[in-house]
Structure formats: C-alpha cells, structure tokens
Amino acid sequence: MSFPRLNFLTIDRDNITKSLFPVVGLLLSFIVCGAILPFFNINPFSTYASIFGRAFGTMNGLSETIGAAVPSVIVAIGIVFVIRVGIFNLGAEGQVMFGALGAQIAAVAFGSAPAPVAILLTLLGGMAFGAFWAFIPAILRVTLKVNEIVVCIMLNQVAIYAIGFLVRKPLKDPNDFNAQAVIIPENAWMPQFIENTKIHFGLAIALALIVFIAWVIKRTVFGFRVNVVGASERTAVYAGIPAWRTILLTFVIGGAISGIAGANEVMGIAHRLQATVSGNYGWTGITVAMIAKNNPFMLIIVSVLYSALQVGGLVIQITQHVPMELANIVQAMTVLFVLSSDFLYGKYRQRIDGHAGQSAKPKGELV
Template sequence: MRISLKRSTGDVALSAALAGAPVWAVPGALLLVAVIMLGIGTNPTAAFGALADGAFGSPYSLGITINKATPLILAGLGALFSFRAGVFNIGQEGQLYLGGLAATWIGISLTNLPPVFHIFVSLAGGFAAGALWAFVPAILKTRRGVNEIISTLLLNYVAMYLVSFLAFGPLRGPETANYQTAPVAASAELPFILPATRLHAGFLVALACVIAIYVVLWRTPFGLEVRAVGSSPRAARHAGIDVSRTVVLTVLISGGLAGLAGAVEILGVQHVLMGYFSPGYGYSGIVAALIGQSHPAGTLVASVFLGALRAGGSQMQRAAGVPVTMAYVTEGIMVLFVIAGVALRHRAYVPKITHVA
C-alpha cells in the first residue's frame, strides 16, 4: 500500500477556489437571497438598494452601522483568537452578557471616579468578567477533556438567564418602568466621536483591539505558540510548548474580548442593562470570524458588513416590504457557504491511498 500526496491540476485549482470560500460566501448568499425575494414577489434590486440606503445613506445611518458592527468586531476577535489555537469557543454570547453585567455594575456603583478612569475601569471589568466566565470551560477542557463546544454553548444560556434574573430583580432600577437597571453614571458613558452620527468611542477601542490581536498573533512568541498549538498540539508539545497553559490563556483572552464587546455595547449605546440586551452579537461575531478567515482585518470587514445588514434591515422592510429577518437569513446562508467551503477544502486535501501489487 502506498499513500500518495500528489494531486491533479484540477484538485489544485479546486483547492485554490475553496480557499476563498469565505469571500465567495457573501455574493453567494446575496444571490440566493435575491432568488428567495423573487420567489415571494419582491424586487431584489429595490430591496438591496433600500438596505444600502439604510446602512450608508447618511452620516447618521453610517454611525448606526458602525455602532452595530463594533460589538461584532470585538466578539469576532475573541472567536478568531481561540480558533487560531484550535479551540472552538462558542460562548461569545454568554461572555458578552457577563461583560455587559460587570460594566453596568461598575458604571452604576462607582460614581465618584473621573470620567476617563471610570470608562477604563468599566471596560476592564467587562473584559475580566468575560475572561472569568470563559475560565470554566477552559479548565474543563484541559483538566477533564470536556468538549469546549458543548460547555461554552451551554454556559451561554446560564449567562443569559442569570443576567435576566438580575435585571428583572436585584439590580432593577427603583424608578424604571421597564425591567432594566438604573442607567450608568454619565462619567462611565463612552463619548461620541461625531455627535451628529451617534458614533461612539467604542469603535476606537475595537480598532485598537484589531491591531493588538494582529501584533500578538503574528509578532510575539506567545502568538507563535498559539498558532503552533492550533496547527498541531502534539508537535507543539514536542517543541516544548505548554499546550494546556496556552489553551487556557487563549480562551481567557477570547472570553475577555467578548466581555469587552458587552461592556462597549452597554457604555456606548444602551447605558442600561436589560434582560436580553444583545440581539445575538456574540453569535454573529463568530460568523464574522469565519467569514474573515480568522484574521483580524478580515473580521473587521466582515463585521462592518454584518452591521450594515442589521442597520439597513429596517429600511429594507419599510421601503421594499421585505421582513427585517431576511438580514438574519442572509447571515445564516453565509455561514452555510463558509462551512461547506471548509469541508470541501479539507476533502480536497485528503491523501490518496493506492495499492501496489
């Protein structure tokens, strides 16, 4: 028996095409959604035009788009950081909720701090809360071999119900008619970069994190260890890398970035904590990381695109009569395209086994 790694020209071309599967996922999903729109009697050109107008048609619309993209950028960075280590942290949503909870508590409780320091402490608290929530599945994986996909996914529900309980009960504001906390202090609110656009400073935090994650992953020894563990844990272990330590630190940073996403959303947009304050930002951050091929720059671009879908969905519904949920359908189809591309690419790289008489 002989194992052959040789591939035909057609296989090479196929692999090259599949390597760009995440890029092709966007036009592919839009094309499929256009077919769906035609099937329900809607003009796709008018619908997509309304969506683009709602997302980029004015400075205010652009600001809303970027505000919606900001938590996606941070959650996506957290997802890609763990992906690079071969760890599938699907708990971005729960970690985001805990980060929002911590930032809200600090923003309400510590009222005598200078504005800049109050913002910094609140953001740091959000990062720490997300990291601590991710610490549990990290330890379970390294000490007991528990599958992190299952543990992080289940902890999402624990986090969401915990935050809902606190917002509806112990932390509910005394003078609020809705089930929400009191607003955070003005000193903890993220300032607007351009007041006319409502674009807040959390976007600058996200951009700084994009640069930081790139530097850490590709310009530091720790980043080399992370990528080595993601490529082959066994080879990394033989090279002297403490795989368990690297996995735990990676998941802590991943969860911290998701927690930071929740903190930015509270301090920059909502200013109060409600039971279900995130419309799936954590899950969409994972989508952004997949579309962006687990690269900070790609995740940034993908997050802005997904933010545009969310921001322009309402205008698409008003102007073209297309339900706003079509934006989420588009997002889901893109995920299917990405997953299919990855699966086919792996299949294309399977070595051929030939029998020699």
C-alpha cells in the same frame, strides 16, 4: 527613529486565493437571493439598493450599522484568537452578558473618578467578568478534559437567566418601571465621535484590538505558543511548550475580549445593564469570524456587511414590504455560501495539487 514594522498586517501571499473564495461566495449569495426575490413579487435591485442605501446612505443608518458592527467585530476577534489555540469558543454570548454585568458594577463603583480613569476601570470590569465566564469552561477543559462546547452552551443559558434575574431584582433601578439597572455615571460613558449616533469610542477600541491581536498572533512569544498548541498539541508537549496553560490563558483572554463587547454596549449605547444587552452579538461575532475565515482584517469588512444586512433588513420590511424572514434568509444564505466556499477551495486545491494520497513531487531527492 525607525518606522515600526507593520508587515504582520499583511495577508499571507499563499492566502490570497483562499481569501478570494469567500468573497466569491458572498457575491454568489447576493445573486442567488436576487434570483429568488422576484418569485415573491419583489424587485431585487430596489431591495438591495434599499438595504445598502439605508445601511450606508443615511447618517442614522450608518450609525446603526457601525453600532452593530463594533460589538460583532470585537467578539469575532476574540473568537479568532481562541481558535488559534484549537478551541471554538461558543460561549461568547454568555461572556458578552457577563462583560456587561462587570461594566455595570465597575461603572457604578468607580463612576465618580475622572472620565478616562472611569472608562478604563469600567472596561477592566467588563474584561474581568467576561474572562471569569470563560475561565469555567477553560479550566474544566484543561483539567478534566470536559468538552468546552457543551459547557459553553450551558453557561450561555445560565448567563441569560442570571442577568435576567439581576436586572429584575438586586440591580433593578427602583425609579424605573422596566426591568433594567440604574443608568451608569456619565464619566464611564464612551465618548461619542459623532453627536447623537452610535459611533463612539468603542469603534477605536475595536480597531485597536484587531491590530493588537493580529500582532500578538504573529509577532509574540505567546502567540507562537498559541500557534504551536493549535497546530498540534502533541508537538507542543514534545517541544516543552506548556500546552494546557496556553489553552487556559488564551481561552480566558478570549472571554475578556467578549467582555469588552458587553462593556461596549453598556458604556456606549444603553448606558445601563439590560436583559437584552448582548443583542445576540456573541453569536453574530462567531458567524462573522467564520465568514472571515479567521482572518483578522477580513473581520472588518464582513462585520460591516453583515451588520448592514441586518440594519437594512429591518427597513426593507417597511419600504419594500419584504418580510424580515426573507432578510434573514439572505443572511443565512450568505453564511452557507461563504462556508461552502471552503469546500470548493479544497476541491480546487485538489485539482491543482493532484490526488491527496499521491504526492506529485519526487521524494527525498538530494541533488
């Protein structure tokens, strides 16, 4: 019996400097925001202490932080996977909503089954519906070359109104005043890791997904195809790799992963479909993926930090009298700084490697 080879989990050595730049960007954004806050008569130190103290220091806060990080990171890993094939899945928000819908339907249908079976089937329901919502832009893209970004953004709107309609009319819980679906059977609920918190089985699913997707990308034949198609579709065609099938399948898998995030919300938090079920995680996930530079393991750190800012942002309104808008600005600054670190990294490489147009190496030397 040998140990499984886990070296696909490591970050490529060439990427270490590259991964450092976003971290520097993150720290810079804290410093700059900290420099702004005094102009509003706000003490930056106590504000940051309050944000992170709330987000990590109390069980309640930690529950909120993890509760927000889990769906974000699930969406983000799907985004990272789909980006490998060269597609930017901006439809995650709609796929999350449809995943939640699928979970609601499956849970109601199979809720009488024993818990593990019910949970599995409910997750599968969420995945199927999320996949379906990604299949539409995917098939349009590969057959008719329709721009997937436009279709995705449109479908997000369709999903919002479709779910809104469903929870108000056909799926509405008749015994409830609010527009929400019936509570799903308890067998389909996510088991809680810590009582009365949002820390539940979804966390394990998220971590497993990250490892699994990283493994697929680096270690499987399918992942190999995804990488080639993403690097150059023309090379893929040249090598006889079925480019359009790979794109379609990857996109649909990405949708299924977003669907898990939706199912996670229904099964773990609300226990029913609501119009607000997506919690914007479709968008948060995209942001997290971008900040983490599509690196699977950076996703964990980024999603937790990002969620902490959100959770802490709520509380500093009360304790520090910082308006929510300022907390949002801090978040936006983080994104800006980290994304521009990409540009700075490019500049840095240019200085190291010399002018882009002129190669420093002598070419074609044989001896």
